[in-house]
Amino acid sequence: MKNVAIIGGTGYGAIELIRLLHTHKHLQVKKIISHSQFGEHITSVYPHLTGFVEEPMEEFEVTSLIEEVDIVFFATPAGVAKELIPKFADSTVQCIDLSGDLRLHSKEAYEKWYGKQAAPKELLNQAVYGLTEIYHEQVKGAKIISNPGCFPTSALLGLIPALENKIITSNHIVIDGKTAVSGAGRTPTASTHFSDTNENITPYKIGKHQHIPEIDQVLSKIAGDAINTTFTTHLIPMTRGLICTIYAELAKEISTEAVIDLYRTYYEKHRFVRIKEIGAFPTTKDVYGSNYCDIGLHVDERTNQLIIASAIDNLVKGAAGQAIQNANLMNGWEEAEGLDAIPIFP
Amino acid sequence: MKNVAIIGGTGYGAIELIRLLHTHKHLQVKKIISHSQFGEHITSVYPHLTGFVEEPMEEFEVTSLIEEVDIVFFATPAGVAKELIPKFADSTVQCIDLSGDLRLHSKEAYEKWYGKQAAPKELLNQAVYGLTEIYHEQVKGAKIISNPGCFPTSALLGLIPALENKIITSNHIVIDGKTAVSGAGRTPTASTHFSDTNENITPYKIGKHQHIPEIDQVLSKIAGDAINTTFTTHLIPMTRGLICTIYAELAKEISTEAVIDLYRTYYEKHRFVRIKEIGAFPTTKDVYGSNYCDIGLHVDERTNQLIIASAIDNLVKGAAGQAIQNANLMNGWEEAEGLDAIPIFP
Amino acid sequence: MKNVAIIGGTGYGAIELIRLLHTHKHLQVKKIISHSQFGEHITSVYPHLTGFVEEPMEEFEVTSLIEEVDIVFFATPAGVAKELIPKFADSTVQCIDLSGDLRLHSKEAYEKWYGKQAAPKELLNQAVYGLTEIYHEQVKGAKIISNPGCFPTSALLGLIPALENKIITSNHIVIDGKTAVSGAGRTPTASTHFSDTNENITPYKIGKHQHIPEIDQVLSKIAGDAINTTFTTHLIPMTRGLICTIYAELAKEISTEAVIDLYRTYYEKHRFVRIKEIGAFPTTKDVYGSNYCDIGLHVDERTNQLIIASAIDNLVKGAAGQAIQNANLMNGWEEAEGLDAIPIFP
Amino acid sequence: MKNVAIIGGTGYGAIELIRLLHTHKHLQVKKIISHSQFGEHITSVYPHLTGFVEEPMEEFEVTSLIEEVDIVFFATPAGVAKELIPKFADSTVQCIDLSGDLRLHSKEAYEKWYGKQAAPKELLNQAVYGLTEIYHEQVKGAKIISNPGCFPTSALLGLIPALENKIITSNHIVIDGKTAVSGAGRTPTASTHFSDTNENITPYKIGKHQHIPEIDQVLSKIAGDAINTTFTTHLIPMTRGLICTIYAELAKEISTEAVIDLYRTYYEKHRFVRIKEIGAFPTTKDVYGSNYCDIGLHVDERTNQLIIASAIDNLVKGAAGQAIQNANLMNGWEEAEGLDAIPIFP
Missing domain, CATH: 3.40.50.720 (NAD(P)-binding Rossmann-like Domain)
Structure with missing residues (x-):
């Protein structure tokens, strides 16, 4: 012990x-x-x-x-x-x-x-x-x-398999983060005051979040080239849970099934990453209190984008x-x- | 009468x-x-x-x-x-x-x-x-x-001034929608069941939402060219309120202040659209029960993107x-x- | 004006x-x-x-x-x-x-x-x-x-018709108050911190709430005799709304219908008090944002108690x-x- | 195994x-x-x-x-x-x-x-x-x-030590129950529909709840005499957690400290019951996801009542x-x- x-x-x-x-x-x-x-x-x-x-x-x-x-x-x-x-x-x-x-x-x-x-x-x-x-x-x-950081964990686990396998380009990556309030910690503030926070969605630190350089540093190293992502964060009226919805331009034609296969292979030795089946997306409640990162994937053929949703418990x-x-x-x-x-x- | x-x-x-x-x-x-x-x-x-x-x-x-x-x-x-x-x-x-x-x-x-x-x-x-x-x-x-529709109202009021004034390009427009549960109506279903929906963020209808063609139809007409946006929707544990966070590539160099000025001029005869000051972003609670659409704007110089957040009460x-x-x-x-x-x- | x-x-x-x-x-x-x-x-x-x-x-x-x-x-x-x-x-x-x-x-x-x-x-x-x-x-x-005060408004409107008409005794009156968090005001504190308050019921100020003497003062005057009520308060994870569930011993045999009639007569010139039909009880959402006080009544024959539920919007x-x-x-x-x-x- | x-x-x-x-x-x-x-x-x-x-x-x-x-x-x-x-x-x-x-x-x-x-x-x-x-x-x-049942578990663990030790009388026992929505189960219904249930307190089954005879049966056996309690239930906008606030007439003069001592002795071999210190009351979040029953006690000298609050996770x-x-x-x-x-x- x-x-x-x-x-x-x-x-x-x-x-x-x-x-x-x-x-x-x-x-x-x-x-x-x-x-x-x-x-x-x-x-x-x-x-x-x-x-x-x-x-x-x-x-x-x-x-x-x-x-x-x-x-x-x-x-x-x-x-x-x-x-x-x-x-x-x-x-x-x-x-x-x-x-x-x-x-x-x-x-x-x-x-x-x-x-x-x-x-x-x-x-x-x-x-x-x-x-x-x-x-x-x-x-x-x-x-x-x-x-x-909590957002980088979710965003990077969601993006890296696609980036490393070059199925997405590194331009125009957009990461829309949505987090529960516990991410703001224990100290009472106006932005964590129940009456203001409940029944509310609050975008915050737009363009200023300290997780931006953390995400970009890791992605840039993996891509071998400087990557600047557009990353925003929104406060959601719940206690635990975080999801990043990620949008990236496809570098080549590929089906949703193939992307799912690629992710499953990438994480096959890693039980804490669970890849959803085609048509299914992760929710934060499915990982509540656990160390799991659930990832859903969708190839949007209309717009040639890969859409990735990656959910974790922000405190676990x-x-x-x-x-x-x-x-x-x-x-x-x-x-x-x-x-x-x-x-x-x- | x-x-x-x-x-x-x-x-x-x-x-x-x-x-x-x-x-x-x-x-x-x-x-x-x-x-x-x-x-x-x-x-x-x-x-x-x-x-x-x-x-x-x-x-x-x-x-x-x-x-x-x-x-x-x-x-x-x-x-x-x-x-x-x-x-x-x-x-x-x-x-x-x-x-x-x-x-x-x-x-x-x-x-x-x-x-x-x-x-x-x-x-x-x-x-x-x-x-x-x-x-x-x-x-x-x-x-x-x-x-x-509720999402198109928020997304289009947020996008049109920039698109019409050609300060954004029409490629790579991403709209990340977040809505309260009342948008799903009165009929009880598994996806509106309190115990499953509370303390949860649920991406839904990814790539399939009927508001996609509605948004694209209006934007295409305004741009004079076919536009396909990437649009997703997320169920948020609250009763009323909807926000679209929108990401578009800037077509030219412009400051956040200038974009705000442009939007204020665009909507100056329209009291139900309120444009936030620099650094401020709308929250859904600020329009709760009202007919307002509050819009916040940020030029992200790192990534050459215009970030727009547009909040409404989905039922009003x-x-x-x-x-x-x-x-x-x-x-x-x-x-x-x-x-x-x-x-x-x- | x-x-x-x-x-x-x-x-x-x-x-x-x-x-x-x-x-x-x-x-x-x-x-x-x-x-x-x-x-x-x-x-x-x-x-x-x-x-x-x-x-x-x-x-x-x-x-x-x-x-x-x-x-x-x-x-x-x-x-x-x-x-x-x-x-x-x-x-x-x-x-x-x-x-x-x-x-x-x-x-x-x-x-x-x-x-x-x-x-x-x-x-x-x-x-x-x-x-x-x-x-x-x-x-x-x-x-x-x-x-x-907010609790006295709800409790007194609920109790007074029964007390004045002597259908209840003044001993053993129990008032169980449940309030939304906005009653605690705008200043952020540990007890109004979202992460602690959400998904939680918190009894507070048990035996110490300053609304106790306010309720007792009014009831005593109406009864013409000193009344001490047992009154407790609970913080509920919502922004607006308050309900008092009230328990009083019946002074005589009376049906729920008769009590409802009595209350309707009592408040017939007062539109802001709405008396529920038999079997129905008020909810706080039914008065949200309004000046109404909705009251439900039930004679519990098993225990010879009158049960009263009285709901208001605490801020209205x-x-x-x-x-x-x-x-x-x-x-x-x-x-x-x-x-x-x-x-x-x- | x-x-x-x-x-x-x-x-x-x-x-x-x-x-x-x-x-x-x-x-x-x-x-x-x-x-x-x-x-x-x-x-x-x-x-x-x-x-x-x-x-x-x-x-x-x-x-x-x-x-x-x-x-x-x-x-x-x-x-x-x-x-x-x-x-x-x-x-x-x-x-x-x-x-x-x-x-x-x-x-x-x-x-x-x-x-x-x-x-x-x-x-x-x-x-x-x-x-x-x-x-x-x-x-x-x-x-x-x-x-x-969930309510009987909370109510009985809260009441039995006082009843068995005859520090309360068996008349006029009032149990005000407040429960999270998961108690209503998995089937979507109007009363568990998110939009109606959120931001709402809903009294339900007043005088009709099937947990009433269950509580009375156990208490009667312990008291050796028929006991009819007044028991109500309220739906609270949260997923898990249940609290009963209980009011009983004291049978003799006793201090809060003495009641707490008595409860601690009663449960001393039972780790899943935790008795709060004087002035402290349990909250449902303190037992979230666990098998604990937290109990707080207060002697209300003004009214000669014992107030008991007993919190559990309804699903555990x-x-x-x-x-x-x-x-x-x-x-x-x-x-x-x-x-x-x-x-x-x-």
Whole structure:
């Protein structure tokens, strides 16, 4: 049994890690670190955890962490993980960062999109981008993981098989993202206020979302050429779930069936990606609470476009679930360990 | 005071007409016609109308309608209005069809997308497509109105100023539609069952939606050239409201400010279209219960795309409200008569 | 046309007053006062009002208000109206307080339940409790109105006919209140955060709600004896609407039909109270956006209890609508002026 | 490993059993029986199960069931289980009935409240009422379990400690039930239609709910005297979760702290009942997807009432979860086997 510390104990990322790790055979949560509420018990913030977590939250203290834990998950706001991860440099502790700190290789891009100082280059170089199905081998050997953003996870798993197999062109890729409100985190704000958010669809951060450069960086590397996608995000009145509807120009004539076959082959060793049958499309509820990414495909012959819909639970495959999936690979365990639950429906 | 009959008394279109006409200075609801429940009182289906509607619903009977009413609104399923409207041919009764029966000029297109026999050509020729802001003058002289679909209303009001002014190209137009569940009507089905629909985003009718040819027909006419748009629809867990997020390639360099100016000029005589300021985007709740169409615009310089978001209440501007707006124009009344209410918020 | 000022311009009470007054024949909104955001335009907070409100919000200034307006609505937090209303003492300005400042006659009770200093006795004495249907005659002659709370409006309209007619005993009255989230106002808090509130029922302020003494004060006066009700409140995941389910011991044998008759007679001159037929119960959606209070009744013979369900829109009959209803009576206008809209459904 | 058959494969009870049993150490789902859709694959109805269930659904056939399975769960509509369970009489198969068929000991009561013919007396006599925490010992020795209704589970766990310890009187007990929509099952109806149900609170079956005699039967037996409770039910716009707010007259002076102590002692060996601290109340989201029943308590000194709020997930502790809990006891396994998951939050 290895020991885990979770940094950022009062956020949704942390409690989703606690929920999923509770069923994990090889990992147990040893410490929950909260800068704002250390000393308190997490059940005072999250009563649903009553009976599951005994110890109070602690302040971050690197020496005791190095002594007592094997893996640290950073479920922290932007700017925190890049300061703390280097403190584990001389230890064997594995670090998995759920924030965006280590996702962008370009310091300029990070500073432009995040409005903060970027992580040092050497740290960025050590971090492996943990889009598990795509960077499977690199993840296995990693010590530091940069866990992908929720929208990039959905968009990239949906796009990469088509792009890599050159059945789409790289111009005019449009990604229309729709997300549940939990993606905005735990802090109450005007845009997450129930009365304003319920019965409402809200486009937000149009042209400014920090997931844009993350998506483009990965796609560009895969295509071997600079790709700029058009990516928008919409807040939907629900708690969990995220879907990207993706539009890309076909590079050649191909049937929907053939595209589906290609995707099934691409992901055949990856149980967490499920490709829908012809005519069927994924819904967010079909992956609720699970680590699945469900993908539907349609060749629109009228317009020569490939339409892809890719659905995940933003807190699982889009955050805590994929982080654990990466931890499993890094340690040579069954990839689905702790992640085998059936989606909750209805 | 002119008299109104509403055909299709137990659907959402009918009750929204009743709600809006209640405040109308020149129109009163005289008859509510229901084929399935004539003889019953509408309040047995819709208790919220208690105190507002006295008479029971009646069976359709053309002679008495011609004698007693001046305007007939058809809030009927596909295939009904095209059978009934010709019966008023020799009368002065104005007919406004909220169904799709008279929207497509091409009989082949209707039969392909609706899977039913099309209306006769002469009837199609008489009907004016009632996208009020765009076909203002034609509506004024019409006797038969084909009221636009909910998605086409939102998409076309969002696209036409840019297309007409040639600031976008007509290739690669993508329209990502998101709608509340009331668009699916009153009949309970698996896809409108609360437990399945709540906390869920459901892409549906991908590549098959009957609003595709309607949008393309109008855009093609305006562009003077065949346009095929890529259009998808998603069911969102809310009761009312619809937004189209639209992506089009810019035909020339232009700033967001300039696009906003152009749209404001285009709609300056049309109070029901409100153009958002730079950086702001419409939400469906901002138009809830009202006849407004709110439009936000953004030039995405990274990708040379114009991003347009266009929000309406699907039951008002997308159905009953626009129908009344058309009736107002046809009769020389104030365009906003009966439609002047402030959106309900929160 | 009389002029209105609304104090507390950025709250939900204010915008609901603006919405309803927009259709009022005798009243127009002249000034919107906001202490926190004066100088700003209300559309920067509430974009749905774009096109309806021209002037920026102002700071409270009593001299110009006395000069320019005839009625002031206080949609302010607890403790504000009791300070400001006395400033209008020597003017003819009518004051309608939507807050709880003037509701409790006992200073001790106010200080216990609100945790603030009570209004001066002379001010309390001048204020008429504006539960319109019950205190109709007193409201007509009032200059200062204390507008009832949302739960008391629903509970009292539901209970009073039975209590006054002595068909129930005054012991063991239980009122189980269920409210939409907008009742908690505009300020984002943990308990109104979408992700926590959605898909959740939350009992709150059990035994501590400030509407308890308000309900008991009115019932005690009507019964001529001290009544203590058991009253609880639950937050429900929806934006608008409130229902009280009320349980009272029958004082004599009576049928459901007879109770319904009694209620219909009691409210026969009051159009905003609608009594359901036998076997039917009100839902909050049936009164959405309207000033109606729908009441359903059932005699439970097994337990000798009268069960009453009383539904209102918490922002209309529970706040802004009833305030306007009171203003109408005070000025000798049609009681339903500005309040005649059909509830919005679905 | 024992084998399970689930009868009623296309309902919500069945898929919740499948979800929970997937993590069970000693049970595996061997057969899914559906009378209406045998031969089809369950994933055609429930795509979220893709990858988890391989075999198509089958028609009910008692011989093969007796041969191949050890436990049969009946997640069937009223009237089915009482016909099928006797077919297993001569076998060792354990039968757990999630329907109401075997809950009422009185045939007259069943026929009155369910409107169907009751099960034969001998079958009723064999069935143990599976309210696990209360009938722990009887469940251990049972071969046939009548699994409690969702509301009775919540109400009885909330009331029994107070009633058994005589701190409340048995008159005037009021139970106000509030439930998510999934309790109404999978079949689309007007009352589960999204557009009508969303943003709505709907009282239903007032005075007629079939859970009334079930609650009264258990309470009467415990009190040793006939108890008639006043019980109402309200539909709340959410998918999962149920809360009963219960009001009972105190039989003696007692503090909230003392009541909490008493409840904690009563349930100290029962991990699935969690008693809240003073001043705290349960919410349905705190038990979402889990087998917990969270109970909050408040002594209302003003009215001499004990207020109890008892929250469960209607599909887990209110149905499938408690059924599995009973199966665990019947077979001598760890009571929480398959039920140890942390509630899903947010």
